[in-house]
Amino acid sequence: MPVTDVITDAENLTMTVIADFAAPVERLWAAYSDPRQLERFWGPPGWPATFTAWDHTVGGRAIYTMRGPRGESSTGSWEFLSIDGPSGFEVIDTFADENGEPLKDFPAMRMVFTFSETEGGSRMVNTSYFESAEALEQVVEMGAVEGTRMAMAQIDAVLQDLRDYAEGKGVQVELLDDTHVRITRLVNGPRDLVWRAHHDPELLAKWMLGPDGWEMTECVPGTEVGASHRTSWAPVGDTEGEPFGFEGEVLQFDPPRRAVTTERMQGMPTETLNDLNLYEEDGATLITLLIEYPDKDTRDMILATGMADGMESSYARLEETVLAGTRS
Structure with a gap:
């Protein structure tokens, strides 16, 4: 710092x-x-x-x-x-x-x-x-x-070239205080397409697939202030587990720079505030997600689920399936 x-x-x-x-x-x-x-x-x-x-x-x-x-x-x-x-x-x-x-x-x-x-x-x-x-x-x-x-x-x-600063480091998790976590990941691709990949149902279904052995069963992204969003997953074949999903509302929507949403697991009252920001430099886009949790215990519980590893798998899939070939 x-x-x-x-x-x-x-x-x-x-x-x-x-x-x-x-x-x-x-x-x-x-x-x-x-x-x-x-x-x-x-x-x-x-x-x-x-x-x-x-x-x-x-x-x-x-x-x-x-x-x-x-x-x-x-x-x-x-x-x-x-x-x-x-x-x-x-x-x-x-x-x-x-x-x-x-x-x-x-x-x-x-x-x-x-x-x-x-x-x-x-x-x-x-x-x-x-x-x-x-x-x-x-x-x-x-x-x-x-x-x-x-x-x-x-x-x-x-102050650093964006690629020197973040390329190859994968998902980075910073605990800013008891309730705020900043997650960053550099992806190779233009910001406009990265933004679309976060808000277009067809593109979302290509990379935000959930854990191995699961499939996305519902995808309703919110694309204006006040709109609701909802995404669900379910196990495939012999994979064990119960279907789950997330839902919430859009608080800010500023394409292709920033989107702020609430998010909660379907059927659960606990809610987070997710602040997504995108910045592009030299054909690469830095994804920054600031998450506000209701308290420290909730923060620690969610991080302990392996969330960062799951996000890394998804972002790698984003590069491989949606952004591949876009770098000039």
Whole structure:
């Protein structure tokens, strides 16, 4: 994880984030000066950012909105005070309405980003200056410290070539906290087709087959907000076991980038929140699935079923049956 320290200083009204990267300063600067790259790590998991305005000049403004899995949103605005690439930049950061206008009763802060070389790559020091102790306390109470740590944990995938970062590693499972798990898998194929493979019944039936000896008996993907989805499997021949399946509702649907759904085993009350995000680079697509469980015990119980191994088999089948031959 890149963040090495987060320091809050009530006396000097500052919060300082220190992070180290195995990448040169120029590469770090590129990530912070390109809104499409910033979008991949500025918001914490489950709250990805979209920059809707970007005037990267002194006096210019940037506007971004982070959208939560249940449709919540938080908009912010930067006013660039200085730009000195690749050494750093300075902005006034404010909470804003949907038009980018500052919100009253929410703190603004001056943020100074400094990038420097280190023996192993580069270091970022981000110091936020607040107008009052109350403003600093308000931001901390809103989860800024933990949110920053979780957001910055996503930047390694941005600074590295995507294939260098993830190819050949299979399904990767990260426990973010007691109730959140992030699962990633790189597949060789374009994002549009990977998206279709997750939402087209005919394509789903080719790769999401369930355990060996089982077949998919029902597939109703949800393809709009408010729609229901339902998928079922049953044993074939002499295979032992009882039919099972999952169902839920679509909360967000943003092709071909993001889909958020609820999911529960048919006939069971326990529900998870599944946040699917797709990112393409050089003909490969990184699948990121953020799962929110109701509690730690449920998380551990489901992971102990061999879920990750089953997902790896399915994603390998996705590459072999749906994506084969698509890489240019």
